[in-house]
Amino acid sequence: MNKIYKISFLLFSMILISCQDYLEEDNRSNETTDFYLTTEGYNLLVNANYGFLREIYGGEPWLFAAGTDMYAEGRENEPPGLSRYTQLNSNSNGVGHLYNVCYKAIQTANMGVYYGDLTEQSPELSQQIGAIKFLRANSYFLLVQTYGDVALITDYIQERKLEFDRNSAEDVYSFIIAELEESLDMVNDDPYNGRINKRAVMDLLAKVYLTRAYEDFGSSADFTQAAEYADAAINGEELSLSFAELWTPDYTIKQGTIFSVQYDESSVSTDPFELGHRQSSYFGPYQGGSEIAGEAPYRTYTLCPTQYAIDLFTEDDDRWYTTFMTEVYDPYFAFYETDDYEGLPVQHYYEASWNDNDDFKEAYLEEHPDAVYHDYGSYVPSVNPSNDYQTIPVKKFDDPEAPFGISTNRNDIVISRLAEAYLVAAEAYLQSGDATTGLARLNEVRERAGVEDASLSDFDIDYILDERGRELLGEYHRWLDLKRTGTLVDRASMYHYLVEPGNFNGANGELKILRPIPQSALDLNQNNEFPQNPAYQ
Structure with missing residues (x-):
């Protein structure tokens, strides 16, 4: 079995991470590993596995969103390698995040599986080991999509090993599927409460089969299998919760949530400026400094929606009004404090394409004479990258009770949900040759949004990507979607104002699609035959 290279991977008997209902504050760094042979100790080890989701998803989202068709930097710079591809190399800022964190999570999972065979028996043990296997599979799925061939390490390493090999992506996918089937x-099949259940496993299996189907070693049967698992995850449930209700910030697990990273006020309050997550900090403009703390959310002015993202929506699409803060009130969070906005002063208004006419603008400014009116087409980073409020804010991740800061959000980060399962099914059915059934799945999502059904003549992979853009804007899928479908180069260079097709040209005639193996990992590895990805050699 391949061996891990990171010294830090050997220290996970010390790792205890605070997470909602997952891990109490504790310090057992002087305990022996016999502690994990007890039910109490093993429970904490399981919770540490869940806790790593915060490290994977709770920080900077560059590897999920930067350098795509939907988001581009405004006033502040994103890591240029990941955003523009021209400076992308093994030392580039941000390229190692998933590589390092996912392998830490994998070693913790390996530890959980190892002690699962040794610890005290309990009614929850099978469920716990199954959840750990899911989390290990999820980490490997992120790794293989991002870096291609990676080292498969399934043993709990208890001594220092600094030599390892790369397994083929085909082998990694086979392992992920076997792991998820186990x-x-x-x-269990309980409703989702933050713990992995059968629905979450079936949903991830659908995504794994769908993604593998596009690989050289995939097959059309993978599309069929993906459709079957997606339908099993859907299980006949309709999208009964409105889009607005879905994103109301009440800090609860919403109906239709399949898999999420859990946060709550009690766990974040011990360090409110570090233990929250950053999802709401991106996807919009900076709106003021600490002097107005509590009156406006922190925004980094990075990952601002592109004109393509804005143009995805139509007037009858409910998602437009929930996704974007088209009217910024004074103060910003007054939006969440009342249902009657008539008397609230408007600071900024962002004009939609369907209101792009002089009559509407004149009438609006007459009613709101103190508002700054941003004409349609003027509030995207390619046009106005430099000044505050000059791009449209994304509000769907707002936490109105959070203190002013970059890492303070306490909403759960939703990784998988019912509407996305419908879109996975739509794509899988389309690619397996059953466009009629795929279209029906996609139109379920459109019906909830209040827009008219798409037709078979519209229905292709580009339409699915557009629909995923409307439904999932700001959620951590876009780079993976474009990479999976082979559309990254075309779409990023078409819609991202800082990306041209030539930016993707790498070494050896290869395109910079896969990210480079981080140089720090290569330097630690004593296997001199371990190859870098070809575009970066």
Whole structure:
């Protein structure tokens, strides 16, 4: 079995991470590993596995969103390698995040599986081991999509090993599927409460099969299998919760949530400026400094919606009004404090394409004479990258109770939800040759949004990507979607104002699609035959 290279991976008996209902504050760094042979100790080890989701998803989202068709930098710079591709190399800022964190999570999972065979028996043990296998599979799925061939390490390493090999992506996908199939037999079918259940496993299996189907070693049967698992995850449930209700910030697990990273006020309050997450900090303009703390959310002015993202929406699409803060009130969070906005002063208004006429603008400014009116087409980073408020804010992740800061959000980060399962099914059915059924799945999502059904003549992979853009804007899928479907180069260079097709040209005639293996990992590895990805050699 391949061995891990990171010294830090050997220290996970010390790792105890605070997470909602997952881990109490504790310090057992002087305990022996016999502690994990007890039910109490093993529970904490399981919770540490869940806790790593915060490290994977809770920080900077560059590897999920930067350098795509939907988001571009405004006043502040994103890591240029990940955003523009021209400076992308093994030392580039941000390229190692998933590589390092996912392998830490994998070693913790390996530890959980190892002690699962040794610890005290309990009614929850099978469920716990199944959840750990899911989390290990999820980490490997992120790694193989991002970096291609990676080292498969499934043993709990208890001594220092600094030499390892790369396994083929085909082998990694086979392992992920086998791992998830084992997990499916072990976890329960309870409603989702933050713990992995059968629905979450089936949903991830659908995504894995869908993604593998596009690979050289994939097959059309993978599309069929993806459709079957997606339908099993949907399980006949309709999208009964409105889009607005779905994103109301009441800090609860919403109906239709399949898999999420859990946060709550009690866990974040011990360090409110570090233990929250950053999702709401991106996707919009800076709106003021600490002097107005509590009156406006922190925004980094990075990952601002592009004109393509804005143009995805039509007037009858409910998602437009929930996704964007088209009217910024004074103060900003007054939006969440009342249902009657008539008397609230408007600071900024962002004009939609369907209101792009002089009559509407004149009438609006007459009613709101103190508002700054941003004409349609003027509030995207390619046009106005430099000044405050000059791009449209994304509000769907707002936490109105959070203190002013970059890492303070306490909403759960939703990784998978019912509407996305419908879109996975739509794509899988389309690619398996059953466009009629795929279209029906997609139109379920459009019906909830209040827009008219798409037709078979519209229905292709570009339409699916557009629909995913409307439904999932700001959620951590876009780079993976474009990479999976082979559309990254075309779409990023078409819609991202700082990306041209030539930016993707790498070494050896290869395109910079896969990210480079981080140089720090290569330097630690004593296997001199371990190859870098070809575009970066």
